[in-house]
Amino acid sequence: xxxxxxxxxxxxxxxxxxxxxxxxxxxxxxxxxxxxxxxxxxxxxxxxxxxxxxxxxxxxxxxxxxxxxxxxxxxxxxxxxxxxxxxxxxxxxxxxxxxxxxxxxxxxxxxxxxxxxxxxxxxxxxxxxxxxxxxxxxxxxxxxxxxxxxxxxxxxxxxxxxxxxxxxxxxxxxxxxxxxxxxxxxxxxxxxxxxxxxxxxxxxxxxxxxxxxxxxxxxxxxxxxxxxxxxxxxxxxxxxxxxxxxxxxxxxxxxxxxxxxxxxxxxxxxxxxxxxx
Numbered sequence: 001x002x003x004x005x006x007x008x009x010x011x012x013x014x015x016x017x018x019x020x021x022x023x024x025x026x027x028x029x030x031x032x033x034x035x036x037x038x039x040x041x042x043x044x045x046x047x048x049x050x051x052x053x054x055x056x057x058x059x060x061x062x063x064x065x066x067x068x069x070x071x072x073x074x075x076x077x078x079x080x081x082x083x084x085x086x087x088x089x090x091x092x093x094x095x096x097x098x099x100x101x102x103x104x105x106x107x108x109x110x111x112x113x114x115x116x117x118x119x120x121x122x123x124x125x126x127x128x129x130x131x132x133x134x135x136x137x138x139x140x141x142x143x144x145x146x147x148x149x150x151x152x153x154x155x156x157x158x159x160x161x162x163x164x165x166x167x168x169x170x171x172x173x174x175x176x177x178x179x180x181x182x183x184x185x186x187x188x189x190x191x192x193x194x195x196x197x198x199x200x201x202x203x204x205x206x207x208x209x210x211x212x213x214x215x216x217x218x219x220x221x222x223x224x225x226x227x228x229x230x231x232x233x234x235x236x237x238x239x240x241x242x243x244x245x246x247x248x249x250x251x252x253x254x255x256x257x258x259x260x261x262x263x264x265x266x267x268x269x270x271x272x273x274x275x276x277x
Contacts, residue, residue, distance in 0.1 A: 012139025038155030083170035106148030191250025
């Protein structure tokens with residue numbers, strides 16, 4: 001077995017990313033998905049809250065903030081009902097989307113990455129390339145991670161501008177991203193992406209078609225999305241220590257699964273040959 005070589009891993013990653021850039025049917029829906037959750041929905045919701053002013057509906061929502069954990073209540077800024085409500089929505093409501101959106105995008109790419117080689121007729125070339133199976137696996141994993149994470153960081157930047165421009169004047173100035181959001185984006189999110197992709201790539205290396213890989217990946221990603229949704233909420237509601245702990249657990253599971261998943265890539269499957277042939 002040849003020693004691991006990062007240069008060959010980067011070549012696999014770069015080749016896959018180039019194919020994704022040229023695939024308009026991929027990046028167009030990806031951009032639309034990110035725009036809806038990071039731009040359109042927050043823009044409409046936050047504008048509605050701040051433009052309504054001090055009305056009974058807004059005061060009612062502001063009163064419900066008392067049910068939040070004490071740590072979350074202590075973070076809320078603003079002297080008016082619309083200010084406190086818009087702050088709470090901006091900081092707490094959309095946090096899970098920061099994990100759900102990239103997880104959806106990246107796992108969709110990962111589900112098709114190995115079987116897609118066979119269906120495009122490039123599997124034989126990859127199978128006979130100097131890259132080892134570990135290098136192919138990690139190269140594919142990175143190529144699946146980048147689109148989801150890049151989309152989220154662009155969307156996160158747009159979301160931050162929207163929040164500061166709309167909510168900032170209501171709470172005394174620009175305040176976003178908060179410390180919890182920085183930890184969520186830079187520490188917790190990559191760990192959950194690693195978990196999802198490691199499982200999906202292992203699955204993609206076992207099935208015989210892209211359709212089967214995508215269907216089976218749904219069985220993995222749906223419960224993972226539910227878990228990540230809950231953990232993202234806890235990361236933002238809780239303390240920095242809680243967020244760091246959640247991220248550390250996610251990274252531990254993700255790295256362990258990635259290490260074990262390297263065996264999922266087999267050259268005979270890249271060639272489209274059945275087991276034992």
